[in-house]
Amino acid sequence: MDKSPKVDQMETKQFTLFDILLTLLTVIFFAFIILVFLMLFTAVSANQLLRQLSSPLVLASIRISLQTSLIVVCLTFFFGFPVAYLLSLKTFKGREFLDSLIDLPIVLPPLVSGLALLILFGGDGMIGKILGHWDIRIIFSQKGIICAQLFVSAPFFIKTVKESIAAIPKEIIAASATLGASSFYTFRRLILPLSKNGILAGLAMTWTRAMGEFGATSMVAGCIPGQTETMTIGIYMNAMSGNLEAAVAVGIILLGFSFISLLILKIRFKRSYGYHY
Amino acid sequence: MGIIIKNICKSFAKQAVLENLSLTVGKGEFHVILGPSGEGKSTLLGIMAGLIQPDYGDVYIRHQRVNKFAPEKRKIGFVFQNHALFPHLTVYENIAYGLRARGINGKKIIKIVAHYLKLVKLQELHNRYPFQLSGGQKQRTAIARALAFEPDALLMDEPLSHLDVLERERIRDELKRIQAATQVTICYVTHDHSEAAALADRISILHRGRIEQVEQPEDIFYHPKTAFVAEFVGADNVFNAELVRANGDTTTFNLNSPELTGQLEIEARTYPVFAGKTEQKLCLHPEKIVVSHTSNGKNSFLVRIIDVVPQGAVFKVTGEISGLKLRAVVPKAAFKINSHTEKSWFCFSPDALHPLCGRSCRAAISQRACNNPKFLL
Ligand SMILES: Nc1ncnc2c1ncn2[C@@H]1O[C@H](COP(=O)(O)OP(=O)(O)OP(=O)(O)O)[C@@H](O)[C@H]1O
Numbered sequence: 306m307d308k309s310p311k312v313d314q315m316e317t318k319q320f321t322l323f324d325i326l327l328t329l330l331t332v333i334f335f336a337f338i339i340l341v342f343l344m345l346f347t348a349v350s351a352n353q354l355l356r357q358l359s360s361p362l363v364l365a366s367i368r369i370s371l372q373t374s375l376i377v378v379c380l381t382f383f384f385g386f387p388v389a390y391l392l393s394l395k396t397f398k399g400r401e402f403l404d405s406l407i408d409l410p411i412v413l414p415p416l417v418s419g420l421a422l423l424i425l426f427g428g429d430g431m432i433g434k435i436l437g438h439w440d441i442r443i444i445f446s447q448k449g450i451i452c453a454q455l456f457v458s459a460p461f462f463i464k465t466v467k468e469s470i471a472a473i474p475k476e477i478i479a480a481s482a483t484l485g486a487s488s489f490y491t492f493r494r495l496i497l498p499l500s501k502n503g504i505l506a507g508l509a510m511t512w513t514r515a516m517g518e519f520g521a522t523s524m525v526a527g528c529i530p531g532q533t534e535t536m537t538i539g540i541y542m543n544a545m546s547g548n549l550e551a552a553v554a555v556g557i558i559l560l561g562f563s564f565i566s567l568l569i570l571k572i573r574f575k576r577s578y579g580y581h582y
Numbered sequence: 583m584g585i586i587i588k589n590i591c592k593s594f595a596k597q598a599v600l601e602n603l604s605l606t607v608g609k610g611e612f613h614v615i616l617g618p619s620g621e622g623k624s625t626l627l628g629i630m631a632g633l634i635q636p637d638y639g640d641v642y643i644r645h646q647r648v649n650k651f652a653p654e655k656r657k658i659g660f661v662f663q664n665h666a667l668f669p670h671l672t673v674y675e676n677i678a679y680g681l682r683a684r685g686i687n688g689k690k691i692i693k694i695v696a697h698y699l700k701l702v703k704l705q706e707l708h709n710r711y712p713f714q715l716s717g718g719q720k721q722r723t724a725i726a727r728a729l730a731f732e733p734d735a736l737l738m739d740e741p742l743s744h745l746d747v748l749e750r751e752r753i754r755d756e757l758k759r760i761q762a763a764t765q766v767t768i769c770y771v772t773h774d775h776s777e778a779a780a781l782a783d784r785i786s787i788l789h790r791g792r793i794e795q796v797e798q799p800e801d802i803f804y805h806p807k808t809a810f811v812a813e814f815v816g817a818d819n820v821f822n823a824e825l826v827r828a829n830g831d832t833t834t835f836n837l838n839s840p841e842l843t844g845q846l847e848i849e850a851r852t853y854p855v856f857a858g859k860t861e862q863k864l865c866l867h868p869e870k871i872v873v874s875h876t877s878n879g880k881n882s883f884l885v886r887i888i889d890v891v892p893q894g895a896v897f898k899v900t901g902e903i904s905g906l907k908l909r910a911v912v913p914k915a916a917f918k919i920n921s922h923t924e925k926s927w928f929c930f931s932p933d934a935l936h937p938l939c940g941r942s943c944r945a946a947i948s949q950r951a952c953n954n955p956k957f958l959l
């Protein structure tokens with residue numbers, strides 16, 4: 306009755322050619338995505354899946370992936386948090402430069418990163434030579450996997466945490482100082498709790514990226530089954546050698562892990578105190 | 583002694599904000615810094631608290647030079663314009679923050695926080711988070727938080743600007759009460775002159791990076807030293823005037839404000855500062871103009887009423903004569919003009935006009951001279 310004319314117009318609006326085009330393209334895109342998923346789940350039967358999961362090589366690759374990626378997550382936290390803190394709260398010469406350096410591992414093709422790591426840690430490499438004296442081998446070992454994953458995935462954590470620290474209003478930090486709090490006290494009671502959503506999200510992203518890392522890892526660690534064969538490398542090796550069953554089985558497990566991290570990203574901490582950190 | 587600021591200069595990106603500014607805030611004083619938006623009030627408070635580094639100049643707190651002291655070493659409470667409460671801590675923990683940061687023991691903290699919760703009347707809400715509070719409650723929490731560690735001084739940056747009129751008046755009263763109870767030195771920033779008048783022991787007017795006048799509210803209002811101060815505190819009529827002749831007790835001027843199209847002659851009392859100068863700036867407080875149906879001889883002007891704005895118990899009436907606008911404030915009961923185009927007499931006594939030179943060069947405030955009942959409608 307007393308609807309405004311605008312609303313009436315909206316209700317009786319005709320679909321234009323443009324609307325139809327938009328809808329069509331959207332449908333095609335989602336059909337593509339869903340089809341890809343379906344293929345993965347219909348390629349093998351449940352029986353085949355279970356059989357693959359009891360294969361020692363598949364189990365070993367899962368173990369190696371989890372082991373290395375979790376170590377990477379811990380290392381990322383301990384090195385990445387100070388970096389994020391400095392980059393978001395301190396002003397110093399060269400900050401902009403360091404800031405853009407963080408993006409480098411993200412845009413660098415993983416194979417190129419792997420190549421560089423291979424040269425650095427190889428028998429004749431700068432660090433490889435030094436470590437060689439102590440009989441420590443990075444290349445073709447799980448240490449190599451960790452190095453590759455750390456290089457490629459830590460920037461995701463740093464960027465996320467940096468943003469969430471930078472989102473804390475400057476007045477709050479200033480208020481803490483005027484109340485007599487030292488920088489460490491402010492860090493412990495403000496920065497850490499207020500950026501915990503960012504930390505959690507960053508860790509989840511880093512973990513997913515580490516689990517899914519293939520290019521750099523395969524360059525540095527090769528693919529020794531049972532020793533340096535991660536899940537992604539396993540998928541590639543099995544698919545190439547025609548063992549589709551094993552490849553798909555590992556693929557589905559990997560997908561499961563990805564969902565877990567997606568869940569962490571979505572839920573985060575429920576309580577937000579009316580702010581979105 | 584409270585806080586002393588000496589010759590402070592501060593620029594942002596080559597743009598000077600504070601220029602050689604000096605200011606003394608006495609111990610236990612309620613000092614209000616009043617100034618328009620964007621003129622460096624927050625910057626000044628930030629420099630006092632150590633949150634902003636001045637380019638030049640010194641800050642003394644209790645006779646100690648604190649330029650090199652970090653904010654956490656200055657013992658100055660700060661109430662931010664937007665509260666800046668810690669969103670993840672309860673009201674109680676917000677207030678206790680400064681005490682915990684100083685490592686005061688738990689039992690003492692409970693006692694102190696309880697005391698300040700009571701002072702700001704938030705006992706019932708101590709378990710709430712900031713997002714569960716109203717603007718006024720947040721404000722009171724911020725005040726309690728800044729007071730709880732017993733700072734040497736409390737700096738407040740437009741703390742009431744986001745509140746409605748009632749809430750603002752209530753917290754204003756509470757603030758006065760709290761200051762009386764704690765005897766804390768307060769430096770309070772605002773751009774609202776009525777708020778300043780209600781709170782201050784002394785007011786500093788900040789303009790163009792300098793303090794233009796420091797005085798008690800009454801003196802700022804009735805003895806402004808510059809045209810800016812006069813207009814900013816609501817002494818709306820400031821005229822450029824040219825001395826025509828001195829008649830002993832009184833002096834006759836021709837108004838020569840740029841917007842004036844005709845000739846207007848006014849008469850003022852003679853002040854010592856008139857001697858030897860032909861140009862003067864004269865100030866006329868709007869409440870000293872009487873609006874009447876009849877002329878009162880001297881200093882009476884038949885104006886066209888162009889604007890009538892009701893405000894509480896008074897009307898703010900703007901009249902226009904030969905391009906010059908005159909602003910009057912009249913009690914509602916004494917004003918009965920319906921048509922905006924109606925003509926009316928604005929009249930004021932020679933006592934009402936005064937030069938812009940502060941109290942020192944003036945006699946005591948004159949009484950309203952146009953208060954003869956026959957002029958009131
Ligand atoms: N960090 C900064 N960088 C550059 N310019 C700044 C900075 N802080 C303040 N300014 C400028 O300095 C001037 C004074 O700012 P300030 O915040 O002190 O004003 P204010 O008097 O508190 O204004 P308001 O009443 O609006 O709060 C403004 O012109 C502002 O643009």
Ligand SMILES: [Mg+2]
Pocket residue numbers: 623624625663739
């Ligand atoms: Mg300000």
